[in-house]
Amino acid sequence: MSSATRQSNAAARERLEALTDSTSVDTSALAADLLAVTAVLDREIGLRRTLTDPATAGQRKADLVTALFSGKISAIAVDLVSGMVRSRWSAPRDLVDSVEQQAAYAEIIGADKAGALDEVEDELFRFGRVVAGSTELRAALTDNAASNAAKAALVQRLLGGKAKPATLQLVTALVTQPRGRSLEGGLEEYSRLAAGRRGRVVALVTTAVPLSDSQKERLGASLARLVGRPVHLNIDVDPSVLGGVRVQIGDEIIEGTIANRLDGARQGLAG
Incomplete structure (x- = not known):
């Protein structure tokens, strides 16, 4: 993701947070509206190019959004998308991706509330x-x-x-x-x-047997200290690992399973 797109996406997220701060906002309905906009932009190549053209004034692009979508989606959705097209995007697809991401995030905000x-x-x-x-x-x-x-x-x-x-x-x-x-x-x-x-990161934890609540708490605390942020554990039970724990956070893997140690031993013997 380029710097321009990253900044524009972050601005859209902040605007979404502000717009949904009121308890009266139906976040699920807002998500549906944003998905409808995503479908239009995904289908209409010329439209998304126009809405991301840096040579076109931001207000003109916002006015086009208003003309196209007012009365078809909620005013709050029009407001959010109008703000997004005023921002700079590195590629037309980036705008579509961000609108869709805001739709998903609206659902997540609703679940959190x-x-x-x-x-x-x-x-x-x-x-x-x-x-x-x-x-x-x-x-x-x-x-x-x-x-x-x-x-x-x-x-x-x-x-x-x-x-x-x-x-x-x-x-x-x-x-x-x-x-x-x-x-x-x-x-x-x-x-x-x-x-x-x-403000958490996701850790995929693979173990041979289910972890107890106390084991999950200890592992979560240890990983939080390691990465410096709270960690949400997704536990996958896989008997093939035999024992120990395998943890993946993003691209980083912490391998401590018995199966992996055995594979290492076999490779050592084969070498």
Whole structure:
């Protein structure tokens, strides 16, 4: 992400935070409006080029947003997108990506206000693990030949009444508007957004057996001291690691499993 896009994305995030500070704002409805804008910008190449053209005055671009979307989406969504097109973007796609990200973040803000953000983080992780373990399910959710209505209905059958509304909406948005992302990649992105709302980082922890609550607390505290920020643990139980713990935070991996030690020993013997 370029410096210009990074700054513009951060400004959009701050504006979204300010706009949703009022308890009267329906964050889920706002998210739906922003996804509708995402779909239009994704489809209309000329429009997104115009809205990111540095030679066009910001107010003119904002006026175009107002003319196109007023009466079709909420005033708060128009306000947010109008502000975004006044900013500088390194590439037209960056604006589309950011509008979509603000839609996801609006859902996350709503979950946080409802006291359900931890559950949403866990549900996104567990759903990702379910998808990773079922080739058939993943194929059904990513089938380009299937209609969006059919994929949304499948998500509803899987998560409706079982997961938080924000989780349901986020997964539905991902399978109906993947925009070139993998399902797993999109779920990981949402997890990072959710963790970022609390100023946390996400650690994927792989163990041979489930950890007790006290073990999770100790591990979380140790990792927080290591990275200097609070850590949200996503626990994946995998008997093949035999014992020990494997931790991944971003691109960094802390490997302490017995299986890895055995592999190292085998390689040493083979050498």
